[in-house]
Amino acid sequence: MQLNTVKAVITGGVSGLGLAVARHFVAAGARAALLDINDEAGAAAEAELGEAVRYIRTDVTSESEVQEAVQQSLAGMGGINVAINCAGIIGAGRVLGREAPMALDYFSRVIQINLVGSFNVCKAAAAAMEQNEAGQDGERGVIINTASVAAYEGQIGQAAYSASKAGIIGMTLPLAREFARFGVRVNSVAPGIFWTPMVDGMPEQVQEALNASIPFPSRLGKPEEFAELAAHMVENSYFNGETIRLDGAVRLQSK
Helix, strand or coil: CCHHHCEEEEECCCCHHHHHHHHHHHHCCCEEEEEECCHHHHHHHHHHHHHHEEEEECCCCCHHHHHHHHHHHHHHHCCCCEEEECCCCCCCCCCECCCCECCHHHHHHHHHHHHHHHHHHHHHHHHHHCCCCCCHHHCCEEEEEECCHHHCCCCCCCHHHHHHHHHHHHHHHHHHHHHHHHCEEEEEEEECCECCHHHHCCCHHHHHHHHHCCCCCCCCECHHHHHHHHHHHHHCCCCCCCEEEECCCCCCCCC
């Protein structure tokens, strides 16, 4: 699939990795609906990227809101052929904290946003893609989810986050196999330590320590590099059912 034919739904699309994907795709001629819950950042993204994008306030954990956002996207763009899930939360915290064990509601919230939210969008987007006219190789759409290297080497305090991201990896192949019958590919990216606004606010010595922990190149990942991999997954029609680490060969230590 060529990027200039893409009509994408991007969750978490007004900041971080999601906004980087939107910028990369729009620069190549794509259109995108940016699903997020930050109205101010949504307005800024629309102002920056122009008529090629539309911000739609959407809670990815709400089935009705996601379905409505997909319908609005279909109406606005005349179709959906790509869905990229970047919405998520960190969810750090020890299961047995100093004051009390982790509240079950906290664990459930991380799973609900990161894993259930991604599934919710996959389901709604795939249902829309199923109606598309088949292209080369019978392709009708592409779905890309965001996992994490923490799914493989979760650190102390990442039980909820790691579980949510491991779930994304676990559903990648079953979804790819199921959606193959109507020509929709499903892949995931597992980023390592990437430069985000949260990192930008850290002390310089902490940033240096993070850089030094990455074998090569010894720096944090750039959101643009995530966007480039997502673009390749869209363009390469043989990419299916796979999770790719994008991490500079980092392997997380226990803490």
